[in-house]
Amino acid sequence: MPRLSDSMEQGTIVRWIAKDREPVQRGDPLAEIETDKASVVYEADHGGVLERVASEGDTLPVGALIAHLLEEGEQAPSDAAPREHAPREPEPRDGREPPEPEPRDGRETPAVEAQEHEEQEQARGDGGARRRSSPLARRLASEAGIALSQIQGSGPGGRIVKADVQQAMQRAQEDEGGRVAPRPSPIKGEAETVQLTRTQELIARRMAEAKATIPEFTLQSEVDMEAAVAVRDQLKVIAQERATAAPSFNDLIVKACALALRRHPKANGTYRDGAFHLHSAVNIGIAVATAEALLVPVIRDADRLSIWEIASESRRLAGAVRDRSITPPQLSGGTFSVSNLGMYGVEAFTAVINPPQAAILAVGAVSQRAVVHDGELAARHGMTVTLSCDHRILYGADAAEFLGFIKDLLAQPLRLLV
Amino acid sequence: MPPLRNSSQIAPPSDALQLLAQYQRLVLIREFEQEAERQYKAARIGGYCHLSSGQEACTVGAVDAMAACDLLVTGYRCHGFALAKGTPAALVMAELFGRRDGCARGRGGSMHLLDVERGFLGGWGIVGGQLPIAAGLALGLVRQGSSSAVLCELGDGAVNTGAWHEALNLAALWHLPIVYLIINNEYGMGTKVERASSQPELYRRAAAFGMHGERVDGNDLLAVQSACERLLTRAREERSPAVLEALTYRFRGHSVADPGISYRSEEEIEEHLRRHDPILAFEQDLLSKGVEPQQLQAARESAARSVAEAVSFAERSPAPELSSLAEGVYASGSDVQFARMRLGSPFGEQELVFDAGLGR
Amino acid sequence: MSAAQLDREQAEANLTYREALRLALREEMARDQRVFLLGEEVGLFEGAYKVSAGLLAEFGPDRVRDTPISEAGFTGAGIGAAMLGQRPVVEIMTINFLLIAMDQVINHAAKIRAMFGGQVGCPLVIRTPNGAGNQLTAQHSQCFEGWFAGTPGLKVVAPASPADAKGLLKAAIRDEDPVLVVENLSIYKERGEVPLDPDFLVPIGRAAVAREGSDVSIVAHSFATVRALAVADRLADRRDISAEVVDLRSLRPLDVQTVADSVSKTNRAVCVEEGWPSYGVTAEIAARIQHACFDDLDAPVERVGIAEVPLPYAKNLELAAVPSEDRIEAAVLHTLGLS
8 A cells, every 4th residue: 555645544445447467557547545635546656467456445554565566477476365454664673573574576566565474473373363453452342343353453563553443443334334243142132233333432431431430429409490481481482583493491401500500610620630620611511312322512601691592502503413513622622511301201310420520410301290389289390400410529518509509590580581 | 905994993883683683684685595596496586596695794784874765776686685675575585486566566577676665776787777877866866955865786897887987977076975885796797806897996996086985894794884874974965976895705606597616716615605704704793792692593593484484475476467568668648648559560469568558 | 718828828939940949948947847957068058959058047057967978877867867756858969879878778768667567767858869961971860769769668759840849848858758859950940830838748649640642641750751741742733643741750659540541541651761761660660551551552662761871971972862852752653653
């Protein structure tokens, strides 16, 4: 695989232009190769008969063998089976790695061979499957259920590194729609092994990290939503007049949280390395479910936005999540999160903190319930909210005051509008 | 040999009871060392084991010259000093046995006895290493505004170390309240003083530091006590350091493992045992002062009983718990500092050390 | 708490590393009568590297005690005084001369508490600078902190910034065990913000992430940290590589946790030291990393140290020998497969 740009580390053979086993002249186009920057036509460095090794669609590291250019009548090396990987360049100058063999003659298309490496590795008796790989790559591959033999290494001496495994995972997903061959599981029936998308992988890691490392506690509170229901009905009318979307309960909750976070900097902070990091901006993440993942786009400076601005921003972000146009910056920088399962009729639940945030608010459904109001039993709208807190930064009394303030704001929703 | 001060030149001793008490400790040390040798050979005492038989008089004499608040530091031949100081023989024997009740809790062994309560801050194992530390203890006393002094014992071998010169220079330069007591038993291991020191009259070396030095007959308990008292008083009152060289003889080898006859003749040893045994000399003195032979006999029996009880105590004392292996390596509270060092530790280190009281 | 008090506790000053050390000594001497200094030229001469300048005038000769050239003697004297509960701070002019007192440090100070069954302590501080780079040649250009850090019973810290210099020296003086505070010739003149709070301490046994990054972890201490930070800047500017710099700060106790957290995140590590790497600090760190982060490593742990020769005098040879920014950068690129 030729290096066709300064930053190119690997390339994909988009298509072969020259025909297999036919002669080419120096300068003839051989193949179209996609680099990290563009598709480039690769021309023959010298004449000969082309004997393809790599196939169209193959992605190979720079230096990998893609074809031989043979002299008339010359045979390709008998072991000219596709080499899946080869070092990019004669790597180590410090003698720590075994020296790479020089190309046997100057005419082999740019790759050098990794034959001797493979022989050495196979000689270790690993059924021929063993390749050089970093411990991390081995772990990732094993977690993803990908055999190392299916992966091409791009590291020194052909070592398989993290990036190679990630690429292989991505390819596997693209090739098979995210599925790999199911493995038999006699007791539980046939199990389908679904490979995680990167986002799912990230969620798995972050959530596990949160549960494993955060000393968490939760507070639960009933919020009187009677006034909020009334206000929202009025907002709907106004929205119709303005021909815009009406703020949802969730938007009201985001606004209430934003104001409360401004007053409680620890709830808007991060515990890290034995210190509190108190953020100056109030950026609230709102959990949005998609078919395959849960994303948390961020409403920036939520404390400075009006309820109408929050409503339009949250709709824009949720839309971007659903049509997959959401960008990484829109998903980062959150200082607090709100997760709402009220629309599914869930009464109450506990959410997992989204590290490195200090807390997350889990919001249940707004529903009518029997409550004692002004000394009498009455049917009023209420909502259960549950705050999960990282006790390393947000302590019980602080958290209670924070939650109480949110509750008060929602009970007197005009305070959210002015 | 230059003239020695001896007890006939100094004031007569106080009452016989006190002398008898000193005799009691002389024979306790002798008895203890003999038992230690037996126990070592029975493999119940390990490591090095340096006996002080023959040196009892200068040991007891020097210790008895100390005031209650003075501090004592010695080299590794230290069983006698602990016993002379009054550390119970049971705690010393338990230490030699490596048991939990040992005076160093089974961590020090023969060379590193100590008794903080009685002002004995250690037997130290590197020849000469204790000399600067003793100067530092004297400096510490001065800084505390204390009027006490330090008595630092060393062997004749230690005077040729660099630490000797550095420590004596500091002691003189800073006017530290300290007396360096050289127990010259004629041999540093197997090397006779004359083969090791260009100036074999070791007390004269003090002059190089403008310091007072003198020699005393180390087999004469009262002479050692008197000289030592005088120099310690001077150290306390005038902050004037001094060197006292006590001439004595070691009956046994350098350690239990050394028969002690390759570098000296059996005749020489025999001569000392017969004519220069400090305990026999002290007995004669006591008898001449009217002490009854039965009283001496009773003292010897009492010493033998104490040693037998010490062995029995040491046998009963449990070995230190494995879970205490790292106790005392660092001050209490250091465990917090070490908490983040556990990760990636050498194999077994977590259980052996971190979980065994490190910094607890 | 009064406003004035609050101001004072939050105030910082821009000080050199040398001044930060001096401030630490001064504050601790004022706070605790038991603290006193001893060493060659600490008094009248005001310290070979001027750390103790002005302290003789302020505290007098009993507390700022000039010594003869007797490293074993006055280190031992410090040990003895510490055994009685004094808080001696011994200055050894450079770490090269500490070898003369090696017996006192290793065979004595480190052993006292354990050997005597925990009944006597030794709250001694030894301050000494290490380092090469000033054409001081073979006998005066060495870094031996690894030897001491390998000795149970001792604690060893090696601050790389003025703030850490103040906080760690103060923590060392207040510690109940013998602590070797390794300073550095080249950092003495470096400036930084230093908290003026007289109770500002840096905990012993805690490393710091001196700079956050995501592609590779550079683990260093003392002057190597200063170099590593410069390399990280360069890599960010010129190569768009995000290097995290972990400053060990304490060598014993060693904060492996922070190193492992960093390497688990970046998957690659380059360990740097100013001393000889064989059997050195980086050897220890690399061993810990391979054990703690085995499944997170995407490349072998790389080490950079001073060339393993007695340091030559000629400037070009010395420059080639030290773990320069260029060499550290090359090692990082190699680790990332970019060389």
